[in-house]
Amino acid sequence: MESNGTDSVEQGAVWSEPTGSATDALVVEDDTAVAAIVRTALEQAGYQVLVTTDLAGCRRALKELRPEIVVCDLDLPDGNGLDLVREMRALPAPPRRIVVLSGGARDTAAVAALEAGAHDFLAKPFSPRELVARLELR
């Protein structure tokens, strides 16, 4: 993957190469395997993807890039994904879709995520196709 001028967002955050769509997707996930799976699935669906591993990187990306969709984990190394969801929903121009992807207790985590303002919730292990389908719901 080549960096395309967004290195200011976060050291270690990586943009995928454009795949023909101008849609931006931000993935906030500290698990390498999940991040790789989500990125591959979203790239296949035509998104241009940025992966960041923590809240700080995500906040910078939100400020500078205004992604259209966000896929985020709940347990991040520097904070709670629920706070992040609330922050995103409070933005003047929030992302069109926020999907929380979590490995926690399914029911509790789903309710907490939806109450915080997420549009949808998916428990790990997950189906990448289902994730893309949920992101594309209008």
Add this chain to the structure above:
Amino acid sequence: MWRRFGEAAYAAVMVVVFTIQAGALVLVAAVVLVASRGQASNTLRFVLASAVSLTALVVMLLTAYTLGYQWLSSRREHRRTAEMNRWTERWADVVVGGSPPPKPQKVRGAALEALVAVKEQLREPERSRAQDLLQHFGVTAHLLGVAGSRRHSTRRRYDALDLLFRAGSPVGFATYADLSHDPERLIRELTARAWARSLASVRDPVVLDSQARRFTREMSDSDLPQGAIHEALLETAEAAPLVLALLLEDATGDVLAAALDVAGRLQCVKMVDLVPAHLESDDVDVVCSGWRALTGMGASPQAAVVLLPGALESEEEEIRSQAVRFAALLPPSEALELLTPRLGDKSWWVRRSAAWALLNSGAKGRRLLDDASGHHPDPFARRIALQVLLESGEISAGEAMNRAVVS
């Protein structure tokens, strides 16, 4: 602890600390040598200078060793992480993106761990694709070979079993059966979990039935602690109804208690009728697990309801406590009648469980608890009712204080 502030900070602290120590030793040696000029023999001064210099040299060598070790281990860690990331991306491309798999080669080390990590996060159909790759590259057979061989160290066998557990492949049952008699308890514990997760991924009902019977036989004869069996049974996931039903019919003691607890935690309502038979067991743990299982399932079969008054009067505190929690499942009129007297139970745990159960039994239960906090003849009952009302936020601290003073 300094390593969490970064490698450079850690190295700087190490250099400063050891330099101060070495510097102090050199200074002491110099001062003593100057001060003892003319007062001590040259031999004594030589011995003193040599001892101090040697100590300083050892301190410097220790510094070099510590920093060198840190540098090497951090380099190895970075290389390993980079390799894991590279392989993870590659496997995600193959499994999710549909890219062709790498040419036939040995999949070991970081490549193997990355493939297992990718599989672990996927559901069907991609999960099966990852499983096919594990089979294609002989990964599962390799891991089973390592886990099953006593020539390897316990650590290596444990790591192989951990990867097998994470991979959850529906194979290797014969190896697991052998390993469940391994002399190392750690190996037996992880074998039970890996075996359980493998069962969860079996789709053929005939294979599942025979392997579940084999698994439950081994578990029933196992000397593993109840906690380890409980953890293993939780991993049976989709296979849990079959495995737990077999155990509820045949197991005894710790294994039966673990099976009942897991049935409750997984809310296996289908086996609700198998539970009441164990509520009259001589084993207190089994009886407690039985009541806990029914509470977890949210089910109150008549066969259990008729045993409830006896359980509420049991000599065993833990049985009364679990029975009180179960009583909260009954229709409010019945529940309140059974729960209210337990506010005055001699056990703090039972009183507390009863108070919480009353609070969660609708408006009438809440009123009863409220009333008990001020007017119950037993002071311990008044106190627990107040405490629960306060903890639940039903009343303020000030109000609780007032009521406590008045009563």
